[in-house]
Amino acid sequence: MQQHINEKIEQFFRDYEKRFRDGLAGNVDTASITSAFADCFIEASPLGVHCGKNDAAFREAIPKGYDFYKGIGTTKMTIGHVTITALDDLHYMALVHWQSYYTKKDQTEVTIEFDVTYFLQHRNEELKIFAYITGDEQKVLQERGLVS
Template identity: 60%
Template sequence: MKDINDQIEAFFEQYEKRFESGLAGESVGQETTEAFADYFVEASPMGVMGSKNDESFLNAVPKGYDFYKSIGITEMKIKQIDITELDPLHYMVDVRWESVYQKDESEGSIEFSVIYFLQHLKETLKIFAYITGDEQKALKEHGLV
């Protein structure tokens, strides 16, 4: 059996691959929703919001990829993963992402961190919460929105 840290790293490697596939226009909604718990929480500068992992979430997933493509995001790569065990079933994972973009004549990248909270039940990892920074501010600073 794989060590839990290896399982978590593999979980996020798959998440990264799904993001790339979604940016490429492939249908990855079902696989994306399977990475989340039945109910999950987001905390960002917009506040704290909870969502059910239901059909409305499934329908929102492709819209998210479409938004990123529309503003010039071409690639999303994991730069670093830091895992903290909270207890044997719960983990905090700080994922450092690099978002590569090309818009008009400019190209570049934006690095940012998302902190995910995972639950490990029945040999399955699920995201039950995540914390993001001010994505809109970063996108504006780089002229993407």
Template identity: 55%
Template sequence: MKQEKSTIESRIKAFFTAYEKRYADALAGSIDVEATAAAFAEEFIEANPFGVHAGRNDEELRKVIPKGMEFYREIGTKSMEVGNLSITTLDPLHYLAKVHWRATYRQKDKDDLLIEFDVIYFLQDIGQKLKIFAYITGDERGVMKEHGLID
């Protein structure tokens, strides 16, 4: 089932707009755990400079989501916005989305801090539902340490 390029690009943009909004809502204290979990496939892969990790979309994920958002609030995260989005069609059901995130952090006794970074997401489109089945990140904790957000 091949989709027109503009249709799938619109759907992927809407997917990340909703992802960004859920992040903003969570930073404001309203975490939609189910909608956040629904963005992921039943099983998914994370790759970062420290290795590759497999995850399941299960109750454990639903327990981790609020803890993760609490961590971001505690370190002063004010916003997480999509700065740019590029989409590559891999085949009629699979897409690569490179998201350039712009994160703003509140710093004690300093101006707000902007950190920009890219995350590469692999999406699958089954039954007109986009799901993240893999993503690649950089050394997020290292950047946070470098800027004094965490020890």
């Protein structure tokens, strides 16, 4: 059973990676993106803890997020690996190692690697992100000269 859920979680994040790639290419599938999230979710970072709702405002923010990433030169985001920890029969923690690739305005290539810890609930054969923990993305983007 554990192997099955691990494969399902890995596929969940491969699909997430594909949606990001598609979004950067201008094919934003808002419905598919929002379906990966619970009705409400929590984001934690060095900037604090923020509560989000999977609502109209979230749906409206998604294309703007892709516009931001394209605007700073993001060319792709890939997953290096996913480390899964079962918390109980319904809840899982997934540490996802991402690589992000950028082309700066001077055509310099930049690669940034980072981890995001996601918390997932598996109910009714569906996985939903209900929380995630990130580093200080804006600080790293500033340090690499991608944003001012």
